[in-house]
Amino acid sequence: QYVIVNGVVPFVTAVLTLASMLYVTARIDWRLAMLAILVLPVLLLLTETHRRGVRARWTRVKESESGALSVIQEVLASIRVVKAFGQEDRERDRFVRGARHALAEQLAVVGAETRLGLLVALALAVGTAAVLVVGARDVRSGTLTLGSLLLVMAYLAQLYRPLETISKKVAGLQSSLASAARAFSLLDEVPDVAERPQARPLARAAGRMTLRHVSFAYGKDRRVLDDVSFEVPAGTQVGIAGPTGAGKTTLLMLLARLIDPSDGEILLDGLDLRAYRLADLRNQIAVVLQEPVLFSTTIAENIAYGRPGASRQQIVDAAEAAHLDDFVMRLPDGYETEVGERGMALSGGERQRVSLARAFLRDAPIVLLDEPTSAVDTRSEAKILEAMQRLMQGRTCFMVAHRLSTLDICAVRLRLENGRLLAADDRVRVSAHG
Ligand SMILES: Nc1ncnc2c1ncn2[C@@H]1O[C@H](COP(=O)(O)OP(=O)(O)O)[C@@H](O)[C@H]1O
Ligand SMILES: [Mg+2]
Structure with missing residues (x-):
């Protein structure tokens, strides 16, 4: 026209x-x-x-x-x-x-x-x-x-x-x-968190996480987390269950310091998250979200997103770990296949495996998984769960799921309801005074 x-x-x-x-x-x-x-x-x-x-x-x-x-x-x-x-x-x-x-x-x-x-x-x-x-x-x-x-x-x-x-x-x-x-x-x-002038560098965290009386509210009275306290030793796989709107995603965002608590503090290896350099802190973390986020570029670049400059071998290793390699090998362009706008050329399960490979390659001591299997079909779920289990090995992990039963692979299970931590087992200390 x-x-x-x-x-x-x-x-x-x-x-x-x-x-x-x-x-x-x-x-x-x-x-x-x-x-x-x-x-x-x-x-x-x-x-x-x-x-x-x-x-x-x-x-x-x-x-x-x-x-x-x-x-x-x-x-x-x-x-x-x-x-x-x-x-x-x-x-x-x-x-x-x-x-x-x-x-x-x-x-x-x-x-x-x-x-x-x-x-x-x-x-x-x-x-x-x-x-x-x-x-x-x-x-x-x-x-x-x-x-x-x-x-x-x-x-x-x-x-x-x-x-x-x-x-x-x-x-x-x-x-x-x-x-x-x-x-x-x-x-x-987008609401950001500030870095202190004298922020500490952090090469590689061990991964001990402590929450002390953490509360969070969106705005003035939109209270989402209410006095949450717990501590997990480094390398613990923590499962967090709870109904929609309980504040699970918010808790993960706090752990990644995408937001800061309104009250209380979160410690990594005994130091407040706010004490670390932001870039260093984020370097300790890999995330896998419910809706995997892909960028309109090649599979290889999407896997290497959290680690620019990774070698081809590293990318392939990560893909193998995420059970993605077989699928990629069958594509005519292999790792150079374009995934389309927001990865729409791939299925939900394939997208999630790309984001798992990304997390593997990131090789971070802390892994945050937000309902990682809720958007994939049951056929790929078993594969993804198996890959996830290996990803979580030896790292401090927080995995959110709707139902407690999907958290079987976690050593510690927490339940979040209406912003309050309800149940935990004996390997984690949940107490009023942290
Ligand atoms: N950016 C936001 N601004 C205001 N309220 C929010 C925001 N994000 C989430 N919420 C609210 O906080 C509550 C907890 O959300 P969320 O942490 O996403 O829960 P879950 O992941 O457990 O379903 C919900 O009631 C939600 O509506
Ligand atoms: Mg959520």
Whole structure:
């Protein structure tokens, strides 16, 4: 539709105007009409060359623009994963690269449009001048009346206007990129946690986790966790069950320090999470969410998301650990297969295994799993559970599930209800004073 309104209609108008102008002019003075018609092939040549060059460019502008925009969409949809894996800068770079590319292509288009505008104006000015010179001579010699010449000139102006509009269709494009940049600033606006000026570095945590009287409220009175206290030694697999809305996801977000407690404190290896450098802390953590978050790139890059620069062998090892290798080997492009926007080219179970492979490759001492099997079919569930069990080995894990029974693989099981910790077994200390 855009193409028709902005490209074809002015062109047809121009042609019709030209034809009628030639008809009228020819009836007044056929020599002037012939002169005016000389402009036509020049104009056709100019616009045709231009259209051909710009059409390809235009496609590239649209492509790179939507490329940059899809980065934003992905980031907004998966902000927790981006942050939990500490990849904010990479996403910003990805967007800036795309946007810069789109801008360069747009400038090239604008340049071409401007050149066309100038050349069209020049050709028309030359044509107009020629008609005027010849016509004025005829008026002086008495073969043409002044009124007729003015009429011819008026028609020429008519022709000029629609042709000029073609070269002025450029404005209004810059704005879409500007709005994209605004949307991206949301990454910074999502409620964030602050890093202390003297934050400690942390190479690799052991993984002992202590919660002391932790409460959390969204906003002022939206209390979700209420005085939660427990301690688990490093390397413990903790299962957390509870009904929807009990605060399970919120608890995991607190453990990853995506949010800070409203009251109380969370300690890692005996130190408050807030004492550590944020990037170092996030480096200790791998997350697997209910809805696996994939980015529209290759399987290999998706697996390596939490560990940029991983070798191919490491990626393959991680895929094998997640029972993903067989599936990938059957794909014609193997690890270079594009997973499509948000990984939609894969099934739920395949997506979840990619995110498990990602967690394996991350090799973090702490693993957070939020209802990792609730979105996969029962056939892949057994495989995924088996892979998950190995992922959890030797790491401090918090695995959330709707039902307690799915937490059999966990050494310790907790129950969360209405923001309060209800039941625990003897391997974990749940007490009022931590
Ligand atoms: N960003 C948020 N803002 C306000 N309320 C929220 C937000 N996220 C979750 N909640 C509320 O907090 C409660 C606990 O949510 P959540 O931790 O996701 O529970 P669960 O994972 O156990 O289902 C729910 O009532 C939910 O509506
Ligand atoms: Mg949840």
